[in-house]
Amino acid sequence: MPSPTANTSIVITGDIREFSDFADTVNLSNVSPSNLQTRMFGGNDIVTLSNVNLGGFSNRVNGNNGSDQFTALASSQTRDFVLGGPETDIINLTNSTAGADWQNGNKGDDQITGGNQGTVRSILRGGSGNDTITINAGSTHIAVGDFGKDTYILNGAGRLVLRTDDGTEEGDSNGLVQRNAAQNASEADIVTNFTAFDKAYVPGVADSGQLIREQVGGDTYLKAQSFTNGTTGMRYIAKFNGITAAALLNFINNGQIITGDAADRALRALTPDNFLNDANLGGVFD
């Protein structure tokens, strides 16, 4: 039951706060406590997260329907759990300096940007749709595009989980997210600025011997035609912009493109409960 009044929330139970179906503009620092599970409901909401650190995830907020925008206050030190919900959302926590945030765009073509910090990684997920995930310079984060044609912009250091036919379906607040790799080159994810500081995990592929490289111009597609769930036929895992096939082979040989059990474990570790309990996720992304 949404609040009947824009920019105003009601607490439904002891743990759930609900704003209105209108376009709310809110600063969660002005509501107390700010760590209730907060639903923004319909409308194009503009949400500034609270900078009050209450332990655990200090902001837990879902934009729900509408094209919603989420930002943090300057130098915010909170851990946050932000879901865009359906439609085109922007979750830009550049102002946050703590990291260890969970940012998931869910359905729609979303823009996800992680906090500016040195070593504590956030999880930046696109959900379904064609999402853009940005890691700012000087930061390191885990980036998961999920289904759709996603673009990874690696100005900092990334730990990418690329989608393949790995036989799993990751649930989110809006239901299942399909993970299959692309059948056509034009539908493949795009990775930009992949360097010696980045790693990419390829779950659902048994070993690096299954990986195929196809250079087109100055860019190289990473492909496979055999997957652990039994899928056969060529699939496009991602396009690495500005990377030659020889350079991509070097990344594979250097252990920066990770397949097999290590990649599957990394994907499976990405649950909110795991992450809340251990922001380092047992070190599977080191």
Ligand SMILES: [Ca+2]
């Ligand atoms: Ca909304």
Ligand SMILES: [Ca+2]
């Ligand atoms: Ca939304």
Ligand SMILES: [Ca+2]
């Ligand atoms: Ca999305």
Ligand SMILES: [Ca+2]
């Ligand atoms: Ca996506």
